[in-house]
Amino acid sequence: MAKTPPRPVGRPHRIEVIAPEGLELIVRDEIRRLGSVARPERDAPPGVIPMDYAGELRALLGLRTAQSVYIVRAFPVPRPKALLGDEHFRAILALIERVRRLHPPGAFATLFLSAAGAESAVLTRLKSELAASTGLSVGADDGDLLLRLRRAASGEGWELLVRLSPRPLATRPWRVCNREGALNGAVAHAMALLTAPGPDDRFLNIGCGSGSLLIERLLAGPARRAFGCDIDPAALECARANVAAAGIAARCELHPWDATRLPLHDSSIDAICADLPFGHLVGSHAENLTLYPAILAEAARVARPGSHCVLLSHEVRLMERLLDGRPEWGLHSLLRIDLGGLHPRIFVLERQA
Ligand SMILES: C[S@@+](CC[C@H](N)C(=O)[O-])C[C@H]1O[C@@H](n2cnc3c(N)ncnc32)[C@H](O)[C@@H]1O
Structure with a gap:
């Protein structure tokens, strides 16, 4: 049952693991088994496990007690409009590319941006420019490539989170039959x-x-x-x-x-x-x-x-x-x-x- 700890692969990524609320300790244990490459932090809202992670991103897709996993990138910009600027826009595309490379071609067809004011003119433009550059279409109320944009907790700048998988990890590929009351x-x-x-x-x-x-x-x-x-x-x-x-x-x-x-x-x-x-x-x-x-x-x-x-x-x-x-x-x-x-x-x- 023990997994081989992945090797450190360089500069740590900022990661957020979403846990079923109430089961954070069990998820932390599973993260700990990834080895010293992960340093989960304690101070976070229920169900959220932020960490610095220096291992292979792919290994995080194997977390079985996590609901989903996001890679986080901070942008020191005062307003989301600045994300449309060349340097930041390229950084977003690089982040998306890094996530897409974890999966076979075709795994992502749609993108969705979750943010306060997601329908504003600026964020609508951000979505359509991202769609044009990635070849994905913008999903109506969900997407394979899930992006979340939020203000940084410090109050300065913004953070973009990209889900590492086209579905939440808790959505199992084995579930070909569903029933009322089926367990997560x-x-x-x-x-x-x-x-x-x-x-x-x-x-x-x-x-x-x-x-x-x-x-x-x-x-x-x-x-x-x-x-x-x-x-x-x-x-x-x-x-x-x-x-x-x-x-x-x-x-x-x-x-x-x-x-x-x-x-x-x-x-x-x-x-x-x-x-x-x-x-x-x-x-x-x-x-x-x-x-x-x-x-x-x-x-x-x-x-x-x-x-x-x-x-x-x-x-x-x-x-x-x-x-x-x-x-x-x-x-x-x-x-x-x-x-x-x-x-x-x-x-x-x-x-x-
Ligand atoms: C909440 S559901 C379980 C859901 C399941 N964990 C899943 O993920 O699909 C409870 C199940 O208990 C079964 N059940 C109820 N009474 C039972 C009994 N006396 N013996 C065996 N199964 C029973 C029901 O038919 C139902 O499928």
Whole structure:
């Protein structure tokens, strides 16, 4: 699971990594594994990890817990109009070219500029001149090449950020089938890491839906066995398509099991992950009142003592109440995350002996 640290390649780049809010520490850990080439800073708004980075830009595209990564360039200009001047305009084109070279030809077709006043005459001209010089077309409300322009935090000058990838990194290429309530790839990867994965694990993804947690667990490293189960046949079909696209079909098993009555032996599972029905898009609060205790009891039966069970849920009070009455599960840690404006928790539980 350890990656070879990339070599320093010269003057550091100014980089901003966007993390799922609440999971910054996990993203920092992943950045740290890039080696001494990265120096993430602590003082930043939630979900933002600024850093000086002296490694290969390409290595940043491999960050699996990040939402997206931007390269940042400061322009000591009083107003954006100055960016149309020859020297600054060339610097912007050089930055864009550097990003485009990370991908095969044709990966970027459209560009989009996000900025306060993006529709002003000056920024409209900047967009169309950039489009003309890069051969890209200006996207209506999104673009493969995503540029952000903002005032520098110091208040002096402006900063241009260019996203390093044509899609956010959290948008996974394996997702060929989507479902209501499907989990963000970066969050799924972080949850898989929170199970403390090891190559001998027998891993179980309860209520696997489209397969996000199962796939991200196997992309994080090998496992002895990896099971995904769901009672909904359409979910399993969707998971099957995604698992095949991820190239891991031979390494996992998908079953129509009911998570409250698993055909598995006692203590036979080393790690469990689930994104439980929140009761909004999937399931209902009334159903959760019976589903959650049944799942917690069955998970405790099949989990090996000492193993981790990582559960994402928006039913915070219900979970806390149930865990109070279940000494089989110790609360190892609790993370509050931001998931599209909702604030569910990741409960990292440890099966007590
Ligand atoms: C929030 S969704 C999971 C989404 C999934 N993580 C994804 O990325 O697509 C919850 C899933 O739990 C499944 N589920 C609900 N009750 C279940 C049960 N008793 N046994 C197994 N799966 C169940 C639902 O069919 C649904 O697919």
